[in-house]
Amino acid sequence: MVRSLTGDLLPCFLKIAVTEEGFCSAPSIIDSNSNGNPLYSKVINPTLSPSHLQDLPGFTRSVYRNDHALITPESHVFSPLPDWRNTLGAYLVSPAMGAHFVMYIAKMQESSKSGLPPMDVERFVFVLQGSVTLHNVSGIGQTLMVDSYAYFPPNSEHLFESYESATLVVFERRYAYLENHITEHVVGSTHQQPLLDTPGEASVFQLRKLLPTSLAYDFNIHIMDFQPGEFLNVKEVHYNQHGLLLLEGQGIYRLGDSWYPVEAGDAIWMAPFVPQWYAALGKIPTRYLLYKDVNRNPL
Ligand code: UGY
Ligand code: MN
Numbered sequence: 001m002v003r004s005l006t007g008d009l010l011p012c013f014l015k016i017a018v019t020e021e022g023f024c025s026a027p028s029i030i031d032s033n034s035n036g037n038p039l040y041s042k043v044i045n046p047t048l049s050p051s052h053l054q055d056l057p058g059f060t061r062s063v064y065r066n067d068h069a070l071i072t073p074e075s076h077v078f079s080p081l082p083d084w085r086n087t088l089g090a091y092l093v094s095p096a097m098g099a100h101f102v103m104y105i106a107k108m109q110e111s112s113k114s115g116l117p118p119m120d121v122e123r124f125v126f127v128l129q130g131s132v133t134l135h136n137v138s139g140i141g142q143t144l145m146v147d148s149y150a151y152f153p154p155n156s157e158h159l160f161e162s163y164e165s166a167t168l169v170v171f172e173r174r175y176a177y178l179e180n181h182i183t184e185h186v187v188g189s190t191h192q193q194p195l196l197d198t199p200g201e202a203s204v205f206q207l208r209k210l211l212p213t214s215l216a217y218d219f220n221i222h223i224m225d226f227q228p229g230e231f232l233n234v235k236e237v238h239y240n241q242h243g244l245l246l247l248e249g250q251g252i253y254r255l256g257d258s259w260y261p262v263e264a265g266d267a268i269w270m271a272p273f274v275p276q277w278y279a280a281l282g283k284i285p286t287r288y289l290l291y292k293d294v295n296r297n298p299l
C-alpha cells in the first residue's frame with residue numbers, strides 16, 4: 001500500500017504516477033501484459049469485432065434458443081452417417097430442435113457412397129465442394145459440380161458416389177402428401193434458374209428458387225443474393241420454418257430480439273414466427289441458401 005496525495009491508502013497498481021516516483025517497490029505488474037500492450041488497454045480499446053475472440057479457447061458464436069439457432073463452423077461435430085459409406089455428417093437442424101426437417105453437411109471422402117433416406121422422406125442435395133456422380137435407377141451416371149443440386153421424391157432409388165471428395169448440404173423431410181399431386185426428380189444448377197420478383201422487397205435482393213413452385217412440392221430452396229449494404233425490407237414474421245446456410249459474404253442477422261454477426265459457413269434454424277431480418281455488410285456480396293416449407297395448410 002502507498003499513501004495518496006490526499007492521504008488515502010491505495011494499492012500500488014492504482015497509483016502509476018506515484019510508483020514512477022519510486023514510492024512503490026512491488027515488482028512492476030502495471031506496465032504491460034505479456035503481449036507488450038499497456039495493461040488493461042483492451043478496456044479502453046475494446047475489440048469491436050467478435051471474430052477477434054475466435055482465438056479464445058472455448059469461444060463460439062453458436063447459439064441455441066427455443067425459436068432459433070445459429071450454428072457456426074467451429075461447433076460442427078461430424079460422425080459417420082449411417083447407411084452412407086466413407087461419409088461424415090454434421091446435423092445442423094433436426095426435429096430435436098422443433099424443426100420438421102433435417103439439414104446436414106455430408107463430407108464424402110474417397111470412394112464414398114450415399115445411403116437412402118427413410119421411407120416417405122424426400123431429399124434435396126446441393127454440392128458445396130468437389131463433385132459427385134449421381135446414378136439413376138437405370139444406372140446412368142451424371143456429374144454434379146459445385147452449385148448443382150438434385151431433389152428426390154420420397155421412396156425414389158438413387159445413389160451418389162464420390163471418387164475423390166465432395167461436400168454436400170442435404171435437406172430431408174417427411175413428405176406431406178397431397179391427393180392427386182406427385183413431385184418429380186429434379187436436377188439443376190443455381191445459375192440456370194431465372195431471377196424472380198420479390199414482392200414487398202422493392203427488388204432489394206435477388207431471388208432464385210431451385211424447385212418448381214407447383215403444389216406438389218411441400219418445400220422450396222431459395223438462393224438469395226444481396227449486395228453489401230442491402231437489407232431485407234420486410235421484418236418478417238411468418239408461419240414457415242427456415243434452414244439457412246450462408247454461402248458467401250457477411251452481415252447481421254436479426255433473430256427474435258438478438259442481432260448476430262454472421263459470415264459464410266454459418267447455419268441458422270428459424271422456427272415458425274421468429275422475427276427475422278438480414279443486412280449484408282462488408283465488401284463482398286452475400287449469398288444464402290434457404291429452406292422454406294410451402295404449399296401446405298398449416299392446420
Ligand atoms: O422468403 C422468405 O421467407 C425469406 N425472405 N426469409 C428470409 O430471408 N429470412
Ligand atoms: Mn423468411
